[in-house]
Amino acid sequence: MKKVLAFDVDQTLNIAKTPIPPEIADLLTQCLDHFEICPISGQKYDQFLFQIVDQLKDATPEQLEHLHLFVAQGTQYYRYDASKKDWDQVYSYPLTDEQVAEITEAIETAAKELGYWEEDKLAEGDEIIENRLSQVTFSALGQKAGTEAKYAWDPDCKKREAIVKRAKELAPAYDYEIGGTTSINAITPGMNKVFGMTHLMEELKVEKEDILYFGDMTQPGGNDYPVVQMGIDTITVRSHEDTAYALRGILGLVK
Numbered sequence: 675m676k677k678v679l680a681f682d683v684d685q686t687l688n689i690a691k692t693p694i695p696p697e698i699a700d701l702l703t704q705c706l707d708h709f710e711i712c713p714i715s716g717q718k719y720d721q722f723l724f725q726i727v728d729q730l731k732d733a734t735p736e737q738l739e740h741l742h743l744f745v746a747q748g749t750q751y752y753r754y755d756a757s758k759k760d761w762d763q764v765y766s767y768p769l770t771d772e773q774v775a776e777i778t779e780a781i782e783t784a785a786k787e788l789g790y791w792e793e794d795k796l797a798e799g800d801e802i803i804e805n806r807l808s809q810v811t812f813s814a815l816g817q818k819a820g821t822e823a824k825y826a827w828d829p830d831c832k833k834r835e836a837i838v839k840r841a842k843e844l845a846p847a848y849d850y851e852i853g854g855t856t857s858i859n860a861i862t863p864g865m866n867k868v869f870g871m872t873h874l875m876e877e878l879k880v881e882k883e884d885i886l887y888f889g890d891m892t893q894p895g896g897n898d899y900p901v902v903q904m905g906i907d908t909i910t911v912r913s914h915e916d917t918a919y920a921l922r923g924i925l926g927l928v929k
């Protein structure tokens with residue numbers, strides 16, 4: 675029996691950048707009674723709260739102690755303290771200012787050269803490149819763009835693959851991963867989900883065999899692929915509906 679259910683977030687638990695739907699919230703809450711639940715994604719901490727934690731309205735503090743937030747691909751880890759009713763940061767591995775500047779310049783130059791720098795489409799106050807401390811994230815249409823526009827921007831990943839190829843030439847010291855619907859995450863090598871999953875195993879004192887991972891980008895080049903390469907059992911989903919289907923099956927076995 676698995677001890678840990680780990681999840682990519684965007685397109686695995688929700689529609690990208692939106693809160694998890696009530697059905698997923700209900701299923702995750704039930705799973706907290708039987709498993710350690712570990713969302714791991716390139717998102718920032720406040721997005722984890724908005725998309726996941728705030729939606730688990732029926733979860734008790736004791737249940738939340740089984741929820742583990744692996745933020746920014748697991749380069750930051752947050753755990754719930756039921757006595758304080760709040761989240762503690764257990765660790766964080768940020769990029770240096772120089773690394774952030776190098777990556778930002780490479781991606782911006784690549785996107786501009788290719789004609790994929792869509793500054794004119796940004797909402798007010800929004801930004802294309804965001805420093806998420808442990809990674810730098812390119813979101814072609816910004817954070818605030820509508821879901822439909824995001825889906826339409828690069829459905830076959832070709833634009834992002836081209837940006838990644840050029841950015842890698844300009845700043846080869848970093849790894850660039852495609853995720854979500856319009857994003858590229860740039861990280862220092864090794865600071866991908868392997869880093870997060872390795873720390874997860876240390877922190878939760880579990881082995882690879884104890885983990886079942888859900889993700890939508892498990893193909894080579896996708897940001898869930900490193901987890902597959904580690905040899906962790908993985909379920910590839912197309913959307914949160916597939917995840918809900920699988921979770922109902924798993925809950926049927928443990929109840």
Ligand SMILES: [Mg+2]
Nearest residue numbers: 682684685890
């Ligand atoms: Mg995803």
